Amino acid sequence: MAQQYVGIDLHRRRSVIVRMTEAGEVVDEVRIDNDPVALASEVAKAGENPEVVLEAAYGWYWAADVLELIGATVHLAHPLGVKAYAHQRVKNDAKDAKTLADLARMNLVPEAWIAPHSVRDLRELVRYRAKLVAMRTSLKAQVHAVLAKDCIRVPMSDLFGVKGNACSTTSACRPRPLPR
DSSP states (O other), X not given: OOOEEEEEEEOSSEEXXXXXXXXXXXXXXXXXXXXXXXHHHHHXXXXXXXXXXXXXXXTHHHHHHHHHHTTOEEEEEOHHHHHHHOOOSSOOHHHHXXXXXXXXXXXXXXXXXXXXXXXXXXXXXXXXXXXXXHHHHHHHHHHHHHHHHTTBOOSSSOTTSHHHHHHTTSGGGSOOBOOO
């Protein structure tokens, strides 16, 4: 079997897969429900070591991992770089997948880095921590807003610091509203 190129327009629930020959002829176009087995079986139709391109979009990790397991050469396309090549008046999932396969065929994929699992795991931890810190900051700001709205003064500068935490256990430090 001759070399085939595969473009995958990956979405949350469903994806479109286009297989293409070296000459640019579309061999197959299929829409699948996102599932590792379905993805592997469709891409396996392209033969051994197919060149597969998917865009760096939401949820690409699992797809790249499945494709690497079946022996595909995976290229992660940078969305802005793909946009520069895709001058389409009419845009749909099948045309997007075909564009990705075409870019692989012509060796023009604007590649993004596929981080190894260890780096991905560290990135996830950093993202999760950043999200939790943002939530904590937001909650503190909401408490300050409620106190300010009712003109409630607190006797310390840092309500959530050491003095604020120490005061929460004694009634002498409890904030009292000003008379209206």
